[in-house]
Amino acid sequence: MVRYILTKFVFMFLSLFLLVTATFALMNAVPGSPLQSEKATTEQIQKNMEAYYGLDKPLIVQYGVYLKNLAHFDLGISMKKRFQSVNKAISRSFGYSFRLGIASIITSVVAGCALGIIAALYHRKFLDNLAMIIAVLGLAVPSMVLAPLLQYLFSVKFRWFPVTGLKHPIDYVLPTIALSLMSIAVIARLIRSSLIESLHADFIKTAKAKGLAGHVIVWKHALRNSILPVVTYLGYLTAGVITGSIIIEQIFGIPGMGQFFVSCVTDRDYPMIMGTTIFYAILLILCRFLADIVYVLVDPRMRASAGKAVK
Amino acid sequence: MQPEVQAGASGLSPEQFSPLGRNAADFEKVVRKSRTAWQDIRYRLTSNKLAMFGLILMVVIALFAIFAPMFSHFNYYSNDLNNANAAPSYTHWFGTDDLGRDMYVRTWKGAQVSLFVGLAAALIDLFIGIVYGGIMGYFGGKVDEIMNRFAEILYAIPYLLVVILLLVIMPPSLTTIIVAMSITGWINMAWIVRGEIMRLKNQEYALASKALGAGSMRIIFRHLIPNAIGPILVTLTLTVPSAMFTEAFLSFLGLGVQSPVSSWGMMISDGVKAMTVYPWRILFPALFLSITMFAFNVFGDGLRDAFDPKMKQ
Numbered sequence: 001m002v003r004y005i006l007t008k009f010v011f012m013f014l015s016l017f018l019l020v021t022a023t024f025a026l027m028n029a030v031p032g033s034p035l036q037s038e039k040a041t042t043e044q045i046q047k048n049m050e051a052y053y054g055l056d057k058p059l060i061v062q063y064g065v066y067l068k069n070l071a072h073f074d075l076g077i078s079m080k081k082r083f084q085s086v087n088k089a090i091s092r093s094f095g096y097s098f099r100l101g102i103a104s105i106i107t108s109v110v111a112g113c114a115l116g117i118i119a120a121l122y123h124r125k126f127l128d129n130l131a132m133i134i135a136v137l138g139l140a141v142p143s144m145v146l147a148p149l150l151q152y153l154f155s156v157k158f159r160w161f162p163v164t165g166l167k168h169p170i171d172y173v174l175p176t177i178a179l180s181l182m183s184i185a186v187i188a189r190l191i192r193s194s195l196i197e198s199l200h201a202d203f204i205k206t207a208k209a210k211g212l213a214g215h216v217i218v219w220k221h222a223l224r225n226s227i228l229p230v231v232t233y234l235g236y237l238t239a240g241v242i243t244g245s246i247i248i249e250q251i252f253g254i255p256g257m258g259q260f261f262v263s264c265v266t267d268r269d270y271p272m273i274m275g276t277t278i279f280y281a282i283l284l285i286l287c288r289f290l291a292d293i294v295y296v297l298v299d300p301r302m303r304a305s306a307g308k309a310v311k
Numbered sequence: 312m313q314p315e316v317q318a319g320a321s322g323l324s325p326e327q328f329s330p331l332g333r334n335a336a337d338f339e340k341v342v343r344k345s346r347t348a349w350q351d352i353r354y355r356l357t358s359n360k361l362a363m364f365g366l367i368l369m370v371v372i373a374l375f376a377i378f379a380p381m382f383s384h385f386n387y388y389s390n391d392l393n394n395a396n397a398a399p400s401y402t403h404w405f406g407t408d409d410l411g412r413d414m415y416v417r418t419w420k421g422a423q424v425s426l427f428v429g430l431a432a433a434l435i436d437l438f439i440g441i442v443y444g445g446i447m448g449y450f451g452g453k454v455d456e457i458m459n460r461f462a463e464i465l466y467a468i469p470y471l472l473v474v475i476l477l478l479v480i481m482p483p484s485l486t487t488i489i490v491a492m493s494i495t496g497w498i499n500m501a502w503i504v505r506g507e508i509m510r511l512k513n514q515e516y517a518l519a520s521k522a523l524g525a526g527s528m529r530i531i532f533r534h535l536i537p538n539a540i541g542p543i544l545v546t547l548t549l550t551v552p553s554a555m556f557t558e559a560f561l562s563f564l565g566l567g568v569q570s571p572v573s574s575w576g577m578m579i580s581d582g583v584k585a586m587t588v589y590p591w592r593i594l595f596p597a598l599f600l601s602i603t604m605f606a607f608n609v610f611g612d613g614l615r616d617a618f619d620p621k622m623k624q
Contacts, residue, residue: 011460015467022473026480136612140605142556144563144576145597148583156587243471247563251583262564265479273479277472284469 005293012289019281020070024063027270053077075275086275089260096166097249097256101241103172104179108237111180112187113230119188120195120226121218131188138185143244147178147251164253175252179244183237187230194226201225231298235291239284352541355617362613368606372599376422385413387420388571396589406591408581417573418595424574425555425603428488432554433547435493440500441543445531447501448508455505466498474557478566488567492557496550503546507539541618548611552604559600575600 050056054065069076075086119131141149154174155163161174198204199222207217246258253259257276264272346354356362380387385403391411399406405414447458477491511517512535520530536543561567562576570577575596582593 011463012467015464018464019468019472023476026476029480136605136609139552139608141601142559142604144559144579145601148579148586148593148597152586152590239469239471243469243560247560250564265475266565268479270479273476277476280472281469284472285467288467 001296004296008289008292012285016282016285020067020278021063023274023277024066027274028059028062070278075278076271078269078272086272089272090257090276090279093255093257093260095256096254097242097245097258100166100172100175100179100245100248100254100256101238103176104183104241104244105234105237107176107180108183108187108241109230109234112184113191113227115184115188116191117195117218117223119192120199123196123199128192131192135185135188135192138181138188141181143178143182144247144251146181147175147248150174150178151251166252166254166256175248175254178251179241179248182244183240187233187237190229190233191226194229195222198222198225228295228299231291231295234294235284235288238287242280242284352617356613359613359616361609362617365606365609365613368602369610372422372603372606373426376419376426379419380416380423383413383416385416387412387417387573396585396592398589399591405595406589408578408592409585412571414578414591414595417578418575418599421573421575421578421596422599422603424485424568424572425558425600428485428492428558429551429555429607431489432492432496432557433550435489436497436500436550437543437547439493439497440546441504441536443497444501444504445508445536448505449512449527449531449535451509459505462498462501465495468495470495471557471560474561475564475566478561483566483569485568488558488561492554496554500543500546500550503542504536504539507542508535511535511538545611545615545618548607548614552607552611555600555604555607 047056054062057065066076073087075090078084078086078089115131115134119128119135122128151163151174154160162168162171165171166175199218201222204217204222207221212221242258245256246261248254249256249258250262257280261273261276261280264276389412391407394403394407394411395409397403397407397411399414403413403415405418407413408417443458443462447455447462473495474488474491477494478487481487481491508531512530517530517534520534525533558567558574559576559579562574563580565577565580567576568574578596579593579600582589582596586593
């Protein structure tokens with residue numbers, strides 16, 4: 001068990017290291033210096049600026065300094081916005097994205113599970129078909145289509161919700177729905193197929209033969225065995241929420257990380273892009289790592305095999 | 312007494328109700344033609360109405376994408392500022408955008424881009440995935456362990472971040488998008504192939520081929536891969552919509568294809584800004600992006616069900 005987690009941890013670290021190195025290499029492969037500007041500067045000023053940003057040192061030293069700073073969670077300084085550190089910019093915008101992300105994850109899991117359970121219990125009946133139609137639509141309608149649609153219908157036409165911003169609880173409704181529909185669809189399909197499978201398993205027949213009540217069979221016996229795929233999916237759900245939020249924040253005018261990231265990309269502000277990418281990556285890789293551990297903790301079979309040998 | 316009278320009346324006699332006896336020859340009689348595995352799959356697929364609907368939609372959209380721009384009076388790049396933001400009409404079926412470009416042609420040009428990216432990314436994934444996964448699965452042991460670890464490390468790196476990072480650096484073009492998407496996109500396919508090969512490699516026909524002196528590569532690519540075609544095909548079909556989504560996502564952010572070439576993602580991002588005044592500018596690209604993603608997803612699902620023997624009933 002401990003060994004399993006340790007191995008996973010080492011590999012998580014390797015992935016991160018690979019990404020950081022690749023990011024650093026890519027950013028340095030860009031032609032031209034980030035300090036070039038239209039304004040004419042003397043050679044001395046250029047040199048001073050290079051020294052200030054540490055760009056006069058050899059690449060390998062720069063790389064070492066970058067790694068060292070990263071270990072202290074220092075992501076560097078912006079080259080376009082003066083005197084602004086990447087850390088500060090992230091901490092200013094992350095709050096919005098975090099709250100929206102949490103709202104979306106909770107919505108996805110709750111609504112997805114509910115939809116999936118209903119579909120499985122009424123397998124091949126009207127409610128199953130209805131739930132699966134919703135699920136297929138969720139997969140087919142991307143957030144960049146859904147978000148403007150919701151905004152147009154409920155904010156502009158009916159005026160039920162505010163168009164943009166994220167201050168009051170009511171502001172969360174539309175962005176959360178737009179961000180969650182795809183994951184609701186995925187979770188509903190996962191739960192449905194695994195619940196249908198476990199409802200046909202032998203241990204359910206035994207439970208029925210024992211005379212257990214229907215709800216006990218579903219909740220205690222069948223569902224516990226079919227919740228596992230959802231646990232694995234949680235790590236990917238975070239990834240979906242993060243990338244989804246890049247678009248959603250743009251459309252709903254939320255000053256979160258996603259919008260910040262896009263503005264860095266359009267500005268070609270390399271240290272900012274690099275810092276944000278690495279921040280996102282740490283977040284995502286950590287979430288997947290946690291999902292892996294939770295998976296082992298939840299599934300007794302995995303626990304047994306992880307204790308003996310590492311896969 | 313009674314039954315005899317009745318039987319006589321309806322032309323039936325008691326002898327007709329006696330058991331025929333078990334005739335061994337009858338049991339072996341083939342009542343209808345037997346179906347091969349492929350016919351079974353085709354039958355299950357064609358009897359799935361939703362999947363067939365998806366297939367028809369796919370074909371229709373592909374035909375429009377290829378031919379609609381050819382047979383229009385307009386092209387996707389000419390500006391006509393006197394006719395900017397025109398509503399859908401007889402001349403401009405889908406209206407025009409802020410530069411007066413015909414939205415009908417631009418929508419189908421966008422379909423070309425979307426389909427091309429989706430198919431190209433899926434085919435590259437297929438090629439790398441089959442080679443990597445095939446080798447991983449067939450040789451097993453140390454080779455498998457090292458290659459698998461490498462894939463795992465690469466897989467943990469968030470896909471979209473890598474793509475965005477590469478696009479920031481490389482000049483934006485269709486090739487760049489496809490290359491960027493293929494860097495980590497193939498891993499899923501490789502794992503599917505690996506699992507299939509591991510399952511198949513101990514079967515008798517692989518052993519027979521080995522006994523006849525066939526090399527590893529011949530066994531993998533001539534014997535094992537063709538037998539793993541089902542899951543590979545399903546993964547391929549489901550890769551297309553996700554690649555199309557990624558392309559739309561990148562173009563939405565302005566990292567994808569550049570104007571004047573159109574893309575659904577770019578048109579949606581332009582359309583959002585003018586949504587309340589000129590709704591047709593977002594309506595058509597959004598509609599066709601959704602329809603295409605729907606078609607591929609539904610068809611992929613149908614294909615998976617058709618290949619899954621558990622669905623046989």
